[in-house]
Amino acid sequence: MRALLLSSVAAVSLAGAVTIQSCSGGPSAPPAPTRPVVALVMKSLANEFFKTMEDGATKHQAEHASDYELVATGIKDEQDVARQIAIVEQMIARRVNAIVLAPADSKALVGVVKKAVDAGVAVVNIDNRLDRDAMAERGLTVPFVGPDNRKGAAAVGAYVAKRLKKGDPIAILEGAPNAFNGVQRRLGFEDAARAAGLVIARSQTAYWETARANQVVTALVTERPDVKAILCANDSMALGAVAALKSSGRAGQVLVAGFDNISAVHALITSGDMIATADQHGDRLAVYGIEYALERLRAPATVLADRETPVDLVTAETSR
Numbered sequence: 001m002r003a004l005l006l007s008s009v010a011a012v013s014l015a016g017a018v019t020i021q022s023c024s025g026g027p028s029a030p031p032a033p034t035r036p037v038v039a040l041v042m043k044s045l046a047n048e049f050f051k052t053m054e055d056g057a058t059k060h061q062a063e064h065a066s067d068y069e070l071v072a073t074g075i076k077d078e079q080d081v082a083r084q085i086a087i088v089e090q091m092i093a094r095r096v097n098a099i100v101l102a103p104a105d106s107k108a109l110v111g112v113v114k115k116a117v118d119a120g121v122a123v124v125n126i127d128n129r130l131d132r133d134a135m136a137e138r139g140l141t142v143p144f145v146g147p148d149n150r151k152g153a154a155a156v157g158a159y160v161a162k163r164l165k166k167g168d169p170i171a172i173l174e175g176a177p178n179a180f181n182g183v184q185r186r187l188g189f190e191d192a193a194r195a196a197g198l199v200i201a202r203s204q205t206a207y208w209e210t211a212r213a214n215q216v217v218t219a220l221v222t223e224r225p226d227v228k229a230i231l232c233a234n235d236s237m238a239l240g241a242v243a244a245l246k247s248s249g250r251a252g253q254v255l256v257a258g259f260d261n262i263s264a265v266h267a268l269i270t271s272g273d274m275i276a277t278a279d280q281h282g283d284r285l286a287v288y289g290i291e292y293a294l295e296r297l298r299a300p301a302t303v304l305a306d307r308e309t310p311v312d313l314v315t316a317e318t319s320r
Contacts, residue, residue: 013068026067035069036097036297038313040286041087042074043104043127046319047236048262049282050074050102053127056283057196057290071096078176078208081105088112092119097291100286102127106180110134113142125290129180143304145289146262147311149259150191152278153233155313157192159276160229166197171220173203173213173241175233179302182208185233185259201227206237213240214247221248227256235262235277239240244271261314280311 040057042050054072062072071091075083083103089112091099099121103109110130116123117140125144135142164170172189175182186203193200201224206213217230217240232238238258245251251273258265261279268274288309296302312318 006066010187019154023174035067036099036294037069037071037094038098038290038293039091039094039096040070040072040100040290041084041091042102042189042281042286043084044076044078044080044208045074045236046077048264049234049236049260052262052282053286055103057286060287060290062185068290070290071302075104077242078104078179081108083108085112088116092116092121096121097297098122098290100124100126100293102286102288103130104128105176105178106131107134107178109141110138114138114140122293124289124293124296126285127181136177141304143292144306145292145309147280149181149280149311150188152280152311153188153189153231153259155188155311156259156278157189157231157278158195159313159315160231160255160257161192161196161198163275164196164198164228167199168225169199169201169224170229170231171201171217171224171227172203173230173232173237174203174218175208175237177205179208181256183234189231189233194259195284198229203248206240210236210240210243213237214244215240217241217244217246221245221250221254227254229257232256232258234258235260235265238274238277239264239268240267242268242282266319269314269319272316276313276315278311279314281309287308 033269044050057072073087084104099116113123123142125142126146129144130142142312172186201218204216206216230241232241235258238256241256244255255275257275258277265277272291
């Protein structure tokens with residue numbers, strides 16, 4: 001009897017389930033299919049944009065709970081690149097099936113992404129494009145799912161330019177210099193300024209952060225009181241610019257525009273404290289990446305093509 005009972009235990013799966021064979025020695029039932037695990041690795045969750053991204057991904061997973069499991073995580077601030085690399089390392093060790101990555105640094109994350117791909121993890125790049133040259137050096141191909149940041153910023157800049165005249169000086173608050181999307185937004189603002197004949201009096205990074213933008217703009221309006229507009233590469237910096245202008249007694253005298261359309265700027269656009277922003281649909285951006293990752297898991301031979309997602313101009317008129 002003891003031998004018979006022992007022979008009935010076939011195996012313990014990785015998930016810890018025990019498969020039982022019949023005493024007659026017949027075949028065991030096939031194991032239940034497991035859901036793939038998708039890791040969403042974002043930048044700073046202190047930035048409302050990425051919290052919106054996380055909320056959108058969580059909602060999507062709840063609506064497709066039988067299709068995949070979601071692990072959503074991020075870093076404490078935009079500059080914590082080492083921590084983001086460590087998170088990707090952890091996801092590789094955890095043996096997730098796919099990683100949807102919004103890299104904090106376009107070059108620094110390429111090495112660990114290569115490691116993930118070599119380990120058999122499907123990787124989809126969202127929000128901030130990985131550096132093409134750095135990927136080419138490692139023979140790496142990763143699809144990018146996201147908006148044309150340059151085009152979106154150019155649309156914002158062109159809208160601001162309609163309120164100005166040729167020769168007016170403006171300032172640009174850039175994102176992190178090591179982020180592809182930050183560079184593209186600066187270039188888009190420059191495209192619009194050049195087309196309208198505006199003068200870029202200052203172009204300076206505030207590293208995506210509200211507090212730094214406040215400091216930069218406080219100094220700027222003292223050094224260049226003639227500046228007519230400030231174009232910010234994200235809304236977090238636009239919030240800092242608006243606060244600095246109010247503290248300096250310049251509110252309403254300098255146009256402010258941003259990028260991301262976070263909820264914190266909606267009232268500012270309605271009131272006129274901000275004139276425009278760009279909506280890259282943060283609540284859907286991770287979802288686009290997750291859906292692409294699931295497609296790749298179902299069909300591993302899928303061609304690794306980039307996918308452009310929508311970006312729309314938001315103004316007081318479009319918000320009505």
